[in-house]
Amino acid sequence: MANASGFLGPSVPSLRRRAQFQRSMAIHGSGFCSPELSAKRVFCSSAIQGADKQALGDSSIESRAPRLVSKGCKLLGSGSAIPSLQVSNDDLAKIVDTSDEWISVRTGIRNRRVLSGKDSLTNLAAEAARKALEMAQVDADDVDMVLMCTSTPEDLFGSAPQIQKALGCKKYPLSYDITAACSGFVLGLVSAACHIRGGGFNNVLVIGADSLSRYVDWTDRGTCILFGDAAGAVLVQSCDAEEDGLFAFDLHSDGDGQRHLKASFTENDIDHAVGTSGAISDFPPRRSSYSCIQMNGKEVFRFACRSVPQSIESALQKAGLDGSNIDWLLLHQANQRIIDAVATRLEVPPERVISNLANYGNTSAASIPLALDEAVRSGKVKAGHMIAAAGFGAGLTWGSAIVRWG
Numbered sequence: 001m002a003n004a005s006g007f008l009g010p011s012v013p014s015l016r017r018r019a020q021f022q023r024s025m026a027i028h029g030s031g032f033c034s035p036e037l038s039a040k041r042v043f044c045s046s047a048i049q050g051a052d053k054q055a056l057g058d059s060s061i062e063s064r065a066p067r068l069v070s071k072g073c074k075l076l077g078s079g080s081a082i083p084s085l086q087v088s089n090d091d092l093a094k095i096v097d098t099s100d101e102w103i104s105v106r107t108g109i110r111n112r113r114v115l116s117g118k119d120s121l122t123n124l125a126a127e128a129a130r131k132a133l134e135m136a137q138v139d140a141d142d143v144d145m146v147l148m149c150t151s152t153p154e155d156l157f158g159s160a161p162q163i164q165k166a167l168g169c170k171k172y173p174l175s176y177d178i179t180a181a182c183s184g185f186v187l188g189l190v191s192a193a194c195h196i197r198g199g200g201f202n203n204v205l206v207i208g209a210d211s212l213s214r215y216v217d218w219t220d221r222g223t224c225i226l227f228g229d230a231a232g233a234v235l236v237q238s239c240d241a242e243e244d245g246l247f248a249f250d251l252h253s254d255g256d257g258q259r260h261l262k263a264s265f266t267e268n269d270i271d272h273a274v275g276t277s278g279a280i281s282d283f284p285p286r287r288s289s290y291s292c293i294q295m296n297g298k299e300v301f302r303f304a305c306r307s308v309p310q311s312i313e314s315a316l317q318k319a320g321l322d323g324s325n326i327d328w329l330l331l332h333q334a335n336q337r338i339i340d341a342v343a344t345r346l347e348v349p350p351e352r353v354i355s356n357l358a359n360y361g362n363t364s365a366a367s368i369p370l371a372l373d374e375a376v377r378s379g380k381v382k383a384g385h386m387i388a389a390a391g392f393g394a395g396l397t398w399g400s401a402i403v404r405w406g
C-alpha cells in the first residue's frame with residue numbers, strides 16, 4: 001500500500017452497504033486510508049482540479065498529496081441566530097417588480113431575515129457560537145480557535161477577534177476570518193480539522209455568518225429576492241483518530257468564473273478634502289468601497305448544478321462511500337431547484353435532504369450551519385448520522401465534506 005514516498009496510497013475501498021461501512025468506520029477515520037491500517041495514525045489526501053476539468057469530468061490532473069493524520073475531530077454542538085426583521089416576498093413586491101409566485105416557483109424562497117437598526121452581524125455570530133458551546137458543553141475558556149467564515153465582516157481587518165471578545169474566551173485564542181462566500185463554512189470545517197489534526201488545537205469554533213443584505217442592490221429584482229442574513233456555528237473538538245468525524249473533503253476554486261458573481265472593489269470619486277495636485281501622480285489613492293452584488297444567475301445556476309454533484313461524488317469516492325451511505329444531504333441553501341437537481345443526480349430521496357431556505361433565503365456562509373442547527377435541534381439529525389455537506393458560490397468556489405454528526 002505504501003507508495004514511492006513511503007506514504008500510504010489513497011486506496012479507496014468499495015463500501016456499498018451501510019453495515020460494511022459501519023464495521024470499517026474505526027479504521028477509516030480520515031476516509032482516505034487503507035483498510036489494513038489499524039494504528040491511530042492514518043493518511044489522507046485531497047484533490048485539486050480546474051473547473052473546466054470538472055465540467056469535462058476529467059480527473060487526469062488530479063494531484064493527491066498524502067498527509068499524516070494522528071488525531072481526529074468531531075462535530076459536537078451547533079447553534080444559530082437570525083435577525084428579528086422578517087421580509088416576505090410580498091414585502092419585496094412593494095419595492096421591485098416581482099411577485100410571491102415568481103420568487104417561490106423559481107427559487108423556493110418565501111421569507112428572509114434582514115439586519116436592521118442597531119443589529120450587528122458580529123453579535124449574531126457570537127450568539128450562534130454561544131449556543132454551539134452550550135450544546136457541546138464546552139466552556140468559552142476552553143476554546144482555542146475561532147474561525148469566522150464570512151464575506152461581509154464588520155471590520156475590514158476581520159471580525160473573528162470581536163467574537164472571541166464577545167464570548168469572553170480568556171485564553172485569547174487565535175481568531176481569524178475565512179472569506180470564501182457561500183463555500184466558507186465547508187472550508188471552515190476542513191480548516192478546523194487541519195488545525196486539530198496537525199496543530200494541536202482541541203476546541204475550534206467554526207462560525208458561518210453573513211449579511212449580504214448590506215451589499216444587495218435593492219432595485220435589482222434579479223438578486224435582491226435571493227439573499228438574507230443569519231449566523232450559524234459548530235464546535236469541532238479533537239478526538240482519537242478512530243473516532244474521526246471528517247471522512248473526506250473536496251475543495252475547489254475557479255477565478256475565471258468570478259465574472260458571473262462578484263461584489264468588486266471600486267474606487268470612489270476623488271476625495272476633495274485631500275486634493276489631487278500632489279507631486280506624485282495618482283497619489284494619494286482614492287477612497288474605495290465595494291460594489292453591490294452583480295450576478296449572472298443562469299451561469300451560477302449551471303455552475304452549481306454541474307460542480308456540486310461532481311464534488312460530492314468525489315468526496316464520497318475518497319471516503320469509499322456512495323449516496324446510499326449518507327443519512328442527510330445538506331447543501332448551501334441557494335435555490336430549491338439547485339438542491340433538487342443535485343439530490344436527483346446523487347439519487348438521494350427528498351426525505352433525506354435538509355432544506356430551510358423557504359424561511360431564510362440564501363444566507364451565504366451561514367446557510368449550512370443554520371440548516372444543520374435546525375435539523376439537530378428538531379431531532380432530525382442524530383448522533384452518528386452521516387452528512388454530505390456542500391457549499392458553492394462566489395469566487396467561484398465550491399466544495400464538499402463528508403462528516404458524521406456527534
Ligand code: ACO
Nearest residue numbers: 098102106181182221222225297298300301334335393394
Ligand atoms: N421577479 C419577476 N421576474 C423576474 C425576477 C423577479 N424577481 N427576476 C428576474 N425576472 C425576469 C427576468 O427579467 C426575465 O424576464 P424576461 O424573460 O422578460 O427577460 C425572466 O424573469 C427570467 O429571468 P432569469 O434570470 O432567466 O430567471 P431564472 O430562471 O434564471 O431565475 C435566479 C433567476 C432565481 C436568480 C436563478 O438564476 C438562480 O437561482 N441562480 C443561482 C443563483 C445562486 O445560486 N447564487 C448562489 C451563490 S450566491 C453567493 O455566493 C454570494
